[in-house]
Structure formats: structure tokens, C-alpha cells
Amino acid sequence: MYRSAGLSDPGRVRRNNEDAFHVDAERGIFLVVDGIGGQAAGEKAAEIAVNRIRTRLERQTGTVEERIREAIAMANNEIFQAAQNNSEWRGMACVLTLAVLENGSAVVGHVGDSRLYHVRRGAIRKITHDHSPVGEREDSGEIGETEAMRHPRRNEVFRDVGSEEHAPDDANFIELQRIPFEPDAALLICSDGLSDLVTSAEIRRALEQNAGNPEGAVRALIGAANRAGGKDNVTVVVVEGEQFAPFEPAPSVRSARGFGGIAIAVLATAAVMAAALYFTRDLWMPKPVTIRPRTLTVGNGARFATIQAAIKEAQPGDTVDVMPGEYRELVELKSDVMVESQVTWEAVLRLPSPAAAPIQPAVAAQNVKNAGFSGFRIAVDEQAPPATGILVIESNVLIDQVEIDRAGIGVDVRGASRLILVASAIHDCRSEGLLMSGPVVASISHNTFQRNKDGLAARDGARPALVGNVFEKNPIVLPPEIAMDTVREHNFILDARPTAHGKKKE
Numbered sequence: 001m002y003r004s005a006g007l008s009d010p011g012r013v014r015r016n017n018e019d020a021f022h023v024d025a026e027r028g029i030f031l032v033v034d035g036i037g038g039q040a041a042g043e044k045a046a047e048i049a050v051n052r053i054r055t056r057l058e059r060q061t062g063t064v065e066e067r068i069r070e071a072i073a074m075a076n077n078e079i080f081q082a083a084q085n086n087s088e089w090r091g092m093a094c095v096l097t098l099a100v101l102e103n104g105s106a107v108v109g110h111v112g113d114s115r116l117y118h119v120r121r122g123a124i125r126k127i128t129h130d131h132s133p134v135g136e137r138e139d140s141g142e143i144g145e146t147e148a149m150r151h152p153r154r155n156e157v158f159r160d161v162g163s164e165e166h167a168p169d170d171a172n173f174i175e176l177q178r179i180p181f182e183p184d185a186a187l188l189i190c191s192d193g194l195s196d197l198v199t200s201a202e203i204r205r206a207l208e209q210n211a212g213n214p215e216g217a218v219r220a221l222i223g224a225a226n227r228a229g230g231k232d233n234v235t236v237v238v239v240e241g242e243q244f245a246p247f248e249p250a251p252s253v254r255s256a257r258g259f260g261g262i263a264i265a266v267l268a269t270a271a272v273m274a275a276a277l278y279f280t281r282d283l284w285m286p287k288p289v290t291i292r293p294r295t296l297t298v299g300n301g302a303r304f305a306t307i308q309a310a311i312k313e314a315q316p317g318d319t320v321d322v323m324p325g326e327y328r329e330l331v332e333l334k335s336d337v338m339v340e341s342q343v344t345w346e347a348v349l350r351l352p353s354p355a356a357a358p359i360q361p362a363v364a365a366q367n368v369k370n371a372g373f374s375g376f377r378i379a380v381d382e383q384a385p386p387a388t389g390i391l392v393i394e395s396n397v398l399i400d401q402v403e404i405d406r407a408g409i410g411v412d413v414r415g416a417s418r419l420i421l422v423a424s425a426i427h428d429c430r431s432e433g434l435l436m437s438g439p440v441v442a443s444i445s446h447n448t449f450q451r452n453k454d455g456l457a458a459r460d461g462a463r464p465a466l467v468g469n470v471f472e473k474n475p476i477v478l479p480p481e482i483a484m485d486t487v488r489e490h491n492f493i494l495d496a497r498p499t500a501h502g503k504k505k506e
Contacts, residue, residue, distance in 0.1 A: 022053070049079065057100060091447075095159075112131050117204075146293075153420055156443065160468075188237070307327055307331050331349065342375075416440075422447065425448045449471050
């Protein structure tokens with residue numbers, strides 16, 4: 001048969017755990033779910049998914065493939081309806097990966113960027129495809145695993161379970177495949193809290209070093225993710241075949257027999273090395289120096305007292321990690337550098353008083369690429385003049401899990417910029433919560449816009465894609481080429497309707 005174990009951990013940064021898992025070794029059902037929506041909403045989506053999928057898979061009618069499709073679709077529609085009926089859960093969704101074992105194979109159902117790996121004979125293979133822009137680039141070979149893990153946009157997904165209604169056979173919804181599950185193989189299912197921080201080679205080693213002890217393997221992998229920063233919830237499920245064991249490669253000199261054969265092989269190898277050194281002695285060069293991405297910590301007692309000082313020193317691929325506290329400074333983002341709050345919304349940016357500095361945005365990105373800004377709260381004092389929270393000009397930027405309170409314009413995006421705005425809350429701004437002007441291409445996903453003068457405005461050729469956002473007590477101003485029915489279908493508009501042709505609804 002097989003051995004299995006599962007474990008979930010909130011990580012070192014987040015207070016709540018929006019991941020969930022299910023292990024049913026008797027029926028061969030294994031599932032990992034990663035909730036989306038923040039706080040109670042993400043946890044609720046994961047809870048609904050586990051309960052609905054488990055219930056359908058335990059009812060063994062139809063083929064395994066049919067059961068998986070129906071289970072995921074039922075979970076999807078139940079999450080969607082629950083969000084429709086409860087304003088506190090608006091915008092919730094999840095991503096998930098599950099495997100059902102049957103007759104020496106595993107049937108895998110998958111939506112999003114959680115993953116399933118297959119490990120056998122010293123090799124590891126990623127079975128699922130990440131339904132995300134960065135994941136697609138990694139799967140195609142355009143970027144490597146390490147670059148994908150540190151990419152500022154690694155958290156964006158374009159498929160999820162729960163943001164819109166689906167039928168079991170809808171195209172571009174459920175990825176479904178059947179793979180062999182050999183007696184000497186192991187399967188690992190995980191949330192991106194593991195795969196964003198631990199390489200596939202490290203995953204393989206942890207499984208092989210703990211072969212026969214799946215409980216030890218999941219503990220080792222969660223420990224590795226937390227040692228690497230633990231910036232997200234991390235969930236791991238391991239399933240081992242009964243013969244799974246560390247891989248031992250065969251001897252490299254197969255024809256050598258006894259001492260004499262070994263001696264001949266050693267002498268032959270030495271001769272080849274000597275010849276190589278002779279002919280290349282004038283071409284010898286030292287090994288190249290590898291510069292590894294770093295984490296630069298900002299805060300009381302840390303190396304850097306200000307965020308901008310750390311950004312100035314950061315190199316491409318580095319992360320600026322900001323401790324909880326209040327910071328009064330202009331943050332200027334940098335290409336290929338991620339700026340993150342250690343604890344969501346507990347690193348607070350406040351604009352300097354107008355007496356000390358001219359009115360300026362809290363965060364600026366001008367002519368930068370692949371910059372990221374995550375987890376901060378931007379607050380403007382009520383008596384201060386209206387200033388922009390985040391200004392983006394001709395740049396390529398990810399804004400993730402940011403709160404903007406009482407700014408002039410929450411996020412102002414101009415020119416040929418590319419923006420990803422996800423899981424953020426923009427409220428009580430004196431003008432637009434999000435303003436896009438010019439040929440802006442934007443993915444606006446699972447955000448909340450409340451009580452702004454305008455929730456969102458797109459002008460002069462801006463092209464936003466809107467999915468899973470909540471709009472409350474603020475109008476939306478969109479160009480006529482964006483279909484209003486599509487906006488209503490894919491977002492939650494509580495007490496205001498989209499306004500076409502750039503005119504605000506009175």
C-alpha cells in the first residue's frame with residue numbers, strides 16, 4: 001500500500017492560516033487548499049472547498065475523473081454563493097490541488113498555483129502547471145525556478161475556485177490528468193508557501209532523507225519554508241509508495257572488477273585529467289562569483305533605519321523586509337526589488353507634514369520594471385492636504401495586500417504602465433481610489449474599494465481587467481469598450497453600478 005501524512009502551518013508572518021488540507025488514506029484522497037480573500041474570508045473559502053470536495057469524492061459514483069470535476073465545480077459554486085450572501089466574505093476564493101489514487105495511478109485535479117510533485121529514483125517532476133503569468137513563463141523555460149520563486153508577481157493567479165460560477169466541464173477551469181504512481185515513488189502536494197521558498201531539489205532531498213517517515217518529511221519541509229522566511233501559510237501532504245527509498249546511483253565504472261579494475265579506472269581518469277590540464281593551462285579561469293538574492297531588513301535595531309536606504313543598496317532579486325512600525329518617508333521603488341512588510345498592515349507609511357516637505361506621494365515608481373510593494377498600510381492624517389498614496393509612471397509594478405486610507409488618489413497609474421493590484425483595500429480617498437490614465441494594462445483582482453469619491457476610473461486608453469473586486473459606496477468610471485455586463489458578472493458591486501463613457505453616475 002502506501003504511507004501518508006499532512007501538516008499545515010501559518011508561517012512566521014501571517015497571524016491566521018487560510019490553508020487547509022484533507023488526507024484520507026483509506027480512500028486514497030489527498031487535498032491541499034489555499035484560501036484567497038484575507039482573514040475570515042480566505043479561511044471560509046478553504047473550509048467550504050475541503051468539505052464539499054471530500055463529500056463528493058466519498059460518494060463513489062461515476063469515474064474518478066467525473067467525480068473530481070464535479071467536486072471542484074460544486075465547491076466553486078458554493079463558495080461563490082456564500083460570498084454573494086455575506087458581505088464579509090465578498091471576493092473570497094481559493095486555489096487547490098488534489099489527487100485520488102486508483103489502480104497504480106493518481107488522478108490529479110488542479111486549479112491555481114498550489115502544486116503536485118512526483119519523486120522517483122532520484123528525480124523530481126512538477127506535474128501541475130501554475131495558472132499564473134510567472135508560472136507559465138517558468139513552465140515554458142523562459143525563466144528558471146529561482147527567478148520564478150523571487151519574481152515580484154509570483155502571487156498572481158488567473159484561475160481560482162470561487163470568484164465566478166462554473167460547470168464541471170468548463171474550458172480553462174480544471175486541469176485534470178492521470179499519472180502513474182509506482183510503488184517506489186512519492187507524491188507531494190503543497191501550497192505556494194512551500195514552493196515559493198523551497199526549491200524542488202530541496203523538496204526531493206527532504207523526501208528521500210525521510211523515506212518511510214512521511215510525518216518527518218512534512219515537518220522538515222515546513223521547517224525549511226519557515227527558515228527561509230515563512231512569509232505565507234505553508235501546507236504539505238506527502239504520499240509514499242511502499243517501496244519508496246533514497247535513491248542510490250549505480251557505480252560509475254561498471255566494468256571494473258576488484259582492485260585491479262578500480263586501479264585501471266583511476267589511472268585512466270588521471271591520464272585524461274592531466275591531458276586536459278596540459279592543453280587548457282593557458283585558458284584556466286576562476287569560477288564565476290554567484291550573487292545570491294538577499295533580504296535587507298528595515299526597522300528599529302535593524303541594519304537599515306529607513307526603507308529608502310535599504311532600497312538604495314538593494315540589487316535585482318533582493319527583498320526589502322520592513323519591520324512593524326511607522327515610517328515617514330517617500331518610498332521610491334526599484335526595478336526587480338520587492339519591498340514587503342513583515343506583518344501585513346503593521347508597517348505604516350505616513351506622509352511628512354507639508355511644512356517639512358512639499359506634497360508628494362507615499363510611494364513612487366517611475367520607469368521601473370518588475371517592482372513589488374506588499375503588505376503596507378498607507379495612512380494620511382485628516383488635517384493633511386490630499387496626497388497620492390502610490391504613483392506609478394511608465395512602470396511595471398505589483399501592489400499586493402496594501403491598505404490605503406484617506407489619500408487624495410489611492411493609486412495613480414499613468415502612461416504605458418503594467419499594474420497588478422491584488423488583495424488590497426482602498427477606502428475614504430478624497431478623489432479616485434484607483435485612477436488609470438493612458439495606455440495602462442492592469443489586472444485588478446480581489447480588492448476592496450469603499451467610500452472613495454470614485455472607486456475606480458480608467459481614461460485615455462487604459463485597459464483594466466477586473467475580477468473578484470468589491471465596490472461599496474463609490475462609483476466606477478469606465479470607457480465604453482469595457483462591457484458593463486462583464487464587470488457586474490465578475491465583481492461585487494454592493495450599492496453602486498459601473499458608469500460607462502467616462503461619466504460618473506449621480
